[in-house]
Amino acid sequence: MRRITRISCGYYRNSRHSFEHTAAAVRGLYTSTLKSTPFLQLENETQNIFQHLCSQQKRAYAPNTTAIANKCWNCKKEVPQDMTCSHCHHLQDVNSEVNYFELLQFPQSFALETSALTKRFRQLQSVVHPDKFSNKSSREQTNSADWSSLINKAYKTLLIPIERGQYLLKLNGRQIPQDNSALDKEFLMEMMERNEEVEEANSKKELEEIHERLSGELHEKVAVLAKVFADNNLEKATSLLVEMKYLLSIQKTIKNKLQSLMGS
Ligand SMILES: [Zn+2]
Numbered sequence: 422m423r424r425i426t427r428i429s430c431g432y433y434r435n436s437r438h439s440f441e442h443t444a445a446a447v448r449g450l451y452t453s454t455l456k457s458t459p460f461l462q463l464e465n466e467t468q469n470i471f472q473h474l475c476s477q478q479k480r481a482y483a484p485n486t487t488a489i490a491n492k493c494w495n496c497k498k499e500v501p502q503d504m505t506c507s508h509c510h511h512l513q514d515v516n517s518e519v520n521y522f523e524l525l526q527f528p529q530s531f532a533l534e535t536s537a538l539t540k541r542f543r544q545l546q547s548v549v550h551p552d553k554f555s556n557k558s559s560r561e562q563t564n565s566a567d568w569s570s571l572i573n574k575a576y577k578t579l580l581i582p583i584e585r586g587q588y589l590l591k592l593n594g595r596q597i598p599q600d601n602s603a604l605d606k607e608f609l610m611e612m613m614e615r616n617e618e619v620e621e622a623n624s625k626k627e628l629e630e631i632h633e634r635l636s637g638e639l640h641e642k643v644a645v646l647a648k649v650f651a652d653n654n655l656e657k658a659t660s661l662l663v664e665m666k667y668l669l670s671i672q673k674t675i676k677n678k679l680q681s682l683m684g685s
Pocket of ligand 1: 493495497498507508510511
């Protein structure tokens with residue numbers, strides 16, 4: 422089976438159901454032809470099924486999500502999972518499972534210099550900019566648009582502290598709980614009081630003051646979070662991220678209230 426599983430269709434991998442469907446089709450083909458078909462022919466047939474299934478999708482080729490060594494779609498040489506082939510320099514298919522830190526060539530850590538991140542983001546965007554591929558093949562044009570949107574997504578995720586924190590948790594197989602289980606009662610009481618304070622504030626000045634105070638607290642939490650992640654204390658990181666989420670939601674309420682105050 423090893424050679425068969427090597428042939429992958431990333432598009433299908435993105436969808437569990439479809440992938441299982443494809444896997445079942447391949448298994449069926451494999452078991453029905455195993456005894457009577459020479460191996461090379463079997464592999465070709467398997468490939469044909471994949472190609473057929475993939476071509477039924479809107480795009481004839483799929484984002485590459487396999488972790489196994491890649492072959493450049495153009496020169497067919499084995500290449501690391503980079504954006505461009507090191508041999509022929511053609512833009513490769515997007516790897517949607519790429520680690521965002523690796524994509525932006527940053528160490529996987531919560532602490533990072535945002536100005537350096539922005540600089541790297543702009544460099545990468547200029548490499549894959551669709552304008553540079555307007556005279557190239559349609560495959561490269563599609564790839565440039567795909568890379569461009571993936572780089573955007575990765576940049577936004579790593580730029581915004583709460584997103585970056587949640588992404589790091591995810592890389593560690595965790596996520597923040599959807600309920601209040603990670604919070605202590607004291608914090609919840611405090612948040613309720615904060616909400617009341619916002620409800621009662623009726624002037625622009627009052628609201629802006631609360632907003633500023635919250636910004637200061639968020640700033641402090643981001644600093645603590647960097648230390649906590651550096652110590653690999655994921656438990657504490659989780660509760661800090663939940664707290665930040667609360668503070669951010671109060672800030673959002675303030676912004677909405679300010680907008681309606683200005684509108685009236
Ligand atoms: Zn190549």
